[in-house]
Amino acid sequence: MPDLPQRKAGIVACSGEELPEGTVARLAALKVLHELRPGNTVTICLPLFLAGGEGDRAFARFHPTITVDGCELRCAARGTEMYSGKPAASIVVKQLAAAQGVGVIEGRRSLNDAGKRAVDVTAQRLAELVDRFVGKRDTRGATTELVVLQPSGAKVAACSCGTGVPTKTALIDGKPVEGKE
Amino acid sequence: MTCRVAVIPCSGIGKALGSVTREAAYELCDNLRPDRTQLVALSKLVLGEEQARERIQNSPAVTIDGCKQMCAAKLVRHSGGTVVREIAVFEVFRRYKELKPEGIAELNEEGKQLARALAGEIAADVDEITKGGAHA
Numbered sequence: 001m002p003d004l005p006q007r008k009a010g011i012v013a014c015s016g017e018e019l020p021e022g023t024v025a026r027l028a029a030l031k032v033l034h035e036l037r038p039g040n041t042v043t044i045c046l047p048l049f050l051a052g053g054e055g056d057r058a059f060a061r062f063h064p065t066i067t068v069d070g071c072e073l074r075c076a077a078r079g080t081e082m083y084s085g086k087p088a089a090s091i092v093v094k095q096l097a098a099a100q101g102v103g104v105i106e107g108r109r110s111l112n113d114a115g116k117r118a119v120d121v122t123a124q125r126l127a128e129l130v131d132r133f134v135g136k137r138d139t140r141g142a143t144t145e146l147v148v149l150q151p152s153g154a155k156v157a158a159c160s161c162g163t164g165v166p167t168k169t170a171l172i173d174g175k176p177v178e179g180k181e
Numbered sequence: 182m183t184c185r186v187a188v189i190p191c192s193g194i195g196k197a198l199g200s201v202t203r204e205a206a207y208e209l210c211d212n213l214r215p216d217r218t219q220l221v222a223l224s225k226l227v228l229g230e231e232q233a234r235e236r237i238q239n240s241p242a243v244t245i246d247g248c249k250q251m252c253a254a255k256l257v258r259h260s261g262g263t264v265v266r267e268i269a270v271f272e273v274f275r276r277y278k279e280l281k282p283e284g285i286a287e288l289n290e291e292g293k294q295l296a297r298a299l300a301g302e303i304a305a306d307v308d309e310i311t312k313g314g315a316h317a
Contacts, residue, residue, distance in 0.1 A: 015223075017222045017223070018222045034285075034286065044195075046252070047191065047256055048252060075225055075230070079224065089236075
């Protein structure tokens with residue numbers, strides 16, 4: 001039985017620079033990627049859906065993707081759907097933070113206490129969604145529940161953020177085209 | 182064109198250099214040249230948000246990218262903007278090799294120093310672009 005790629009949840013953050021909630025979105029995504037669910041999450045820079053190649057745009061079609069946005073513009077959610085695939089779930093920090101009563105978020109460069117609480121609640125919500133879509137495993141990589149994609153013969157298209165998107169075919173003008181070996 | 186320079190960092194989420202672009206943009210727009218710059222979120226250009234596109238189209242743009250994909254520069258041009266200074270942080274880093282950035286969520290002190298050095302260089306460019314000369 002060949003080793004197949006572990007299915008991982010994709011997380012795409014808006015990283016909006018203009019608002020403190022954009023910083024919350026970015027830091028919450030990083031907390032999940034690096035601390036809470038490092039073994040079963042990957043990310044990609046949102047702008048790569050436009051500036052990158054077809055392998056980058058395949059991201060949300062391969063990974064069940066959770067988007068996290070700072071504000072109601074929902075750039076990450078809508079951008080992901082426009083250029084890659086429909087997100088499996090999406091979070092808006094402003095809405096979640098208000099519902100959780102974290103207080104007024106300030107400091108786009110250096111978050112205040114409310115902003116730090118918003119990072120924690122957003123990251124926790126992200127982690128719950130990751131568990132729902134790809135199962136939960138501990139930080140040492142032991143899988144307790146596993147779902148595996150079956151991209152037989154898949155190749156890996158490198159992404160600038162260091163992750164890879166296994167892909168064999170590319171969509172050009174809506175038509176699938178086999179990638180070269 | 183207005184004289185308020187649009188500053189667009191890539192804020193790449195996969196490498197420390199992406200965080201350097203973000204930190205440098207904040208240093209420039211919040212501290213060094215708040216009256217001559219405007220920060221524009223790259224995610225809005227991905228979406229094609231109309232107000233962000235107008236700001237880009239009506240102002241000279243400085244882009245700050247963390248990797249060779251040069252997302253910020255590409256998207257500004259894609260949005261109809263004019264890039265007057267295109268900065269690749271990995272090239273700037275070659276001139277400050279003692280300042281090795283580490284950490285993405287929280288940059289190390291060297292990374293912050295690199296960002297401040299970069300912001301200082303861009304501030305001089307902003308002065309030139311806006312014909313402002315020395316900044317008070």
